[in-house]
Amino acid sequence: MLFNSFKSVLLTLFLFSVNAIAHAETTLVAVASDFTKPMTEIAAEFEKTTGHSAKLSFGSSGKAFTQIQSGAPFEVYLSASEKYPLELEKSGHVVANSRFVYAIGKLVLWSAKPGYVDNQGQILTKGGFQHLALADPSHAPYGVVAEEVMMHLGVLEKLRPLFVQGENISQTFQFVSTSNAELGFVGLAQVIDITSGKIGSGSGWIIPDTLHSPFRQTAVLLKTGAENPAALALVNFLKSPTALAIIEKYGFGLPK
Numbered sequence: 001m002l003f004n005s006f007k008s009v010l011l012t013l014f015l016f017s018v019n020a021i022a023h024a025e026t027t028l029v030a031v032a033s034d035f036t037k038p039m040t041e042i043a044a045e046f047e048k049t050t051g052h053s054a055k056l057s058f059g060s061s062g063k064a065f066t067q068i069q070s071g072a073p074f075e076v077y078l079s080a081s082e083k084y085p086l087e088l089e090k091s092g093h094v095v096a097n098s099r100f101v102y103a104i105g106k107l108v109l110w111s112a113k114p115g116y117v118d119n120q121g122q123i124l125t126k127g128g129f130q131h132l133a134l135a136d137p138s139h140a141p142y143g144v145v146a147e148e149v150m151m152h153l154g155v156l157e158k159l160r161p162l163f164v165q166g167e168n169i170s171q172t173f174q175f176v177s178t179s180n181a182e183l184g185f186v187g188l189a190q191v192i193d194i195t196s197g198k199i200g201s202g203s204g205w206i207i208p209d210t211l212h213s214p215f216r217q218t219a220v221l222l223k224t225g226a227e228n229p230a231a232l233a234l235v236n237f238l239k240s241p242t243a244l245a246i247i248e249k250y251g252f253g254l255p256k
Helices: 002-023 033-050 061-069 083-090 141-153 156-162 169-177 229-237 241-249
Strands: 026-032 053-059 076-078 100-104 107-111 132-135 163-166 183-187 203-206 216-221
Touching (some): 026 061, 033 053, 053 229, 076 083, 076 229, 083 216, 163 169
Parallel strands (some): 026 053, 026 076, 132 163, 132 183
Antiparallel strands (some): 100 216, 107 183, 107 203
8 A cells, every 4th residue: 555655656756747848938138248147046946946947048129129120039138237128128129018127237446467557547547558458348237238338437438548449248258257358347247256245356347336327237028938837937037035145246237
């Protein structure tokens, strides 16, 4: 009798597993490159928790926006700004009422050299460097915000001839980390030591939010993913305590 009960439990567990696998889906997600580290970790937790998987495509927010407009099959879009999701909403690409802020971006003036960037960013006005890296403002929100900071400090036009522009914030980080540029504007998530919550290497200035417009990183469920359970589940998972803890760990502010 006990053996039969045990077999029954095993059969139930087996059928549950088969059923879960049969209904597991994959969603294709366009993600701003500044969110690479947290989103990679979130995707792993998402699959562990729900059984669904997320195929992630990282790049500049503007390039993903253009691809979506041209018919790319992304189902969820995580932008580094609110501008592009709003435009997609207006053009009818977005599921109604699905737009939400998933993180507050944090900008850092950073150098791979210890002691090179002071904690007030005074090096921007003092000068003495030949190359300043930033993401291309024409399609990368981090580049837009970087220019706002320099404009606020009154050094934008003075420093413009020194610009080395990355295709996205990941390439910008590579320019600085390989010393092709002495310093540059990168995302805090790229340089944070998640154990201490401080900049982990080199030297940098975490730029105050008062020096630029609100950095509301915004996500939407695209109409291409409206019927995909994995896309719907991912949008919900991004708002979960598990995801929010990961987002905060990498130095992003949390939406209010």
